[in-house]
Amino acid sequence: MELNPKQLVAVEAELGAHNYKPLDVVLSRGEGIWVWDADGKRYMDCLSAYSAVNQGHCHPKIREALIEQSGRLALTSRAFHNDQLALFYQEVCELTNSHKVLPMNSGAEAVESAIKAVRKWGYEVKRVPDNQAEIIVCSDNFHGRTITIVGFSTDPAARNHFGPFAPGFKVVPFGDAEALEAAITPTTVGFLVEPIQGEAGVIIPPDGYLKQVREICSRENVVLILDEIQTGLGRTGKLLAEEHEEIEADLTLVGKALSGGFYPVSAVLSNSEVLGVLKPGQHGSTFGGNPMACAVARAALRVLIEEGMIENAEKMGDHFLDGLKSIRNNLVKEVRGRGLMLAVEFHREAGGARQYCEALRESGILCKETHVDTIRFAPPLIIDKDQIDWALERIAPVLRMQ
Known part of the structure; x- marks a missing residue:
């Protein structure tokens, strides 16, 4: 039975958990930077599935890899070897200068x-005493939705009524290297941080922060873990955001665009020392490292490099940021970004960012508010100058809304 868009939304509301508040649009098709709703209206996607489709919707080469591998072998589990995993390891290590990889979903x-x-x-x-290991994290972080992770979130919506939580985490302000240094004790084993805080509203730390953090962690024998799940794989105009300050993390976390949006694929990229502690039976995943995931990830990485998407993100990000900054409205508090990870933050008296997102939807642009007052703009990395100018022509009158 075919359902019209209103019926589809009604069924979602009736049968689904209400843990999302989507904009009023029902999408049915995507290609490149564009998506179409069930009525055939076209929109520019300026969210990119939270950076999962950096390569654009339905990239033909990634789709071809998915189709080909799905016809050969989809899943073996890690009980056996498969002919895609080693190639994935080889290619991702060469690309990111990693020594070990732990594939997940x-x-x-x-x-x-x-x-x-x-x-x-x-x-x-x-040699920290048993059950005393501590990991330092940052305020306003976003690292996921599991019980462990929300336990060290500072967002009340993420934490409230989900406890009790796992111990072993300490929170310091983001962007404050001195606070990190002061928080380290002999039982500190790691520092987990986003190079740019995405869900918090594209919060960029002070210049030199990551370099200071790297120096502190090296001096204090603390593992630096960079969560590059949103910032990585070209989004900020570099393959990894750590490259802006010419550092290397001990562990780097990637996901989202690692599959170009076709399949859930993530990975922990590491030096040999940290992942070397894991022995058979101590950690695993039924789907992690499966041949279809590996084939898709290999294609997704290949097109990022071969089609110049990372360099394009840097150039087009500068153009988009300049255009957004040129739009005048006293209710706009700040426009910021790096590469194609951009944000417009409003003063509280503007009444929230969602109204602007809804107006932009009417103008053919899809984006999403975060933390009430901020809109993120993050189109696929294949966007060109003419398309950005098209978007700015529609964004300008909406942002000037009083």
Whole structure:
């Protein structure tokens, strides 16, 4: 039975958990930077599925890899070897200068895996007393939705009424290297941080922050874990956001665009020392590292590089940011961004960012508010100058709305 858009929304509301508040649009098709609703109206996607479709919707080369592999072998589990996993390891290590890889499925699983590995490293290598390992995180962080992760969130909506939570985490202000240094104790095993805080509203730390953090962690024998699930794979105009300050994390977490939006794929990228503590039977995943995931990830990485998407993100991000900054409205508090990870934050008296997102939807642009007062603009990395100018022509009158 075919349902019209209103009926589809009604069924969702009746049968689904109400843990999302989507804009009033029912999408049915996507190609490149564009998506179409069930009535055939076209929209520019300026969210990119929270950066999962950096390569654009339905990229033909990634789709071809998915179709081909799905006809050969989809899943074996890690009980056996498969002919795609080693190639994925080889290619991602060469691209990111990593020594070891732990493949998982979702971003949250990658974070959980990193927490487990770093704690184990703390006990077996750093010799922290059992059950005393501590990981430092930042206020306003977003690393996923599992119980462990929301336990160290500072967002009341993420935390309230989900406890009790796992101990072993300490929170410091984001962007404050001195606060990190002061929080380290002999039982500190890791520091988990986003290079740019995405869900918090594209919050960019002060210049030199990551370099200071790298120096502190190296000096204090603390594992630096960079969550690049949103910032990585070209979004900020570099393959990884850590490259803006010419550092290397001990563990780097990637996901989202690792599959170009076709399949859940994530990975913990590591030096040999940290992931080397994991032995057979101590961690795993039925789907992690499956041949279809690996084939899709290989294609997704390949097109990022071969089609110049990372360089394009840097150039087009500068153009988009300049255009957004040129739009005058006293209710706009700040326009900020790096690469194609951009945000417009409103003063509280503007009445919230959602009204602007709804007006932009009417103008053919899809984006989403975060933390009440901020709109994020994050189109696929294949966007060109003419398309950005098209978007700015429609964004300008909406942002000037009083």
